[in-house]
Amino acid sequence: DVVLTQSPVSLAVTLGQAASISCRASQSLVHRDGNTYLSWFQQRAGQSPRRLIYQISIRDSGVPDRFSGSASGSDFTLRISRVEADDVAVYYCVQGTEWVTFGGGTRVDIK
């Protein structure tokens, strides 16, 4: 299985400040079709995961542009540019290049 290691496990951010979450893959996520199937999901308490970003950096419809994704090799980053109270959640990276596996999650709280 592809292992996704997220860091940090949790972080507390001041409202309006930026937050970054890292996700490292145990192997390349470049598919033979040339795409990289790495997504980011947000899971608020008591809800199902909601996809924010797919293929590293493409935002889903309705996702604020405060959320952005990037990559460097097998290291992926989700950045929230100006954290709002509504962003309190657990964030997961998910790969779909070799079946589907999930990162362990990063909890974002407000400081």
Add this chain to the structure above:
Amino acid sequence: QVQLRESGPRLVRPSQTLSITCVVSGDTVSRKGVTWNWIRQSSSRGLEWLGRTYFNSYWYNDNHPSVRSRVTMNGDASQNQFTLQVTSVTEGDTAVYFCARGGGKTGTELDSWGPGIRVTVSS
């Protein structure tokens, strides 16, 4: 807009079979190029993909090796739903079970999820 909703018993006895149905609206389970996935979430194992079913002239399944011998997935175009069965359950199968639609070229881009159903395995 696609919507998915899981239903089934919340409590299952050990060694019995867990069975969950996912009813789909706003999309068709027999549409080619789309997969229908099962994922579970527990505090001990986090989020775990169990497998998927999809239609391409016939119904196909891809199950994760960790549960392959115990998991069956089926699609039902007449009811526009798909089902998950896990046999010989133990307390380790206690989790919230989600169904999700998969899209993209690989069918692994999980773009829409149901709200989930919490299933407890206990005697």
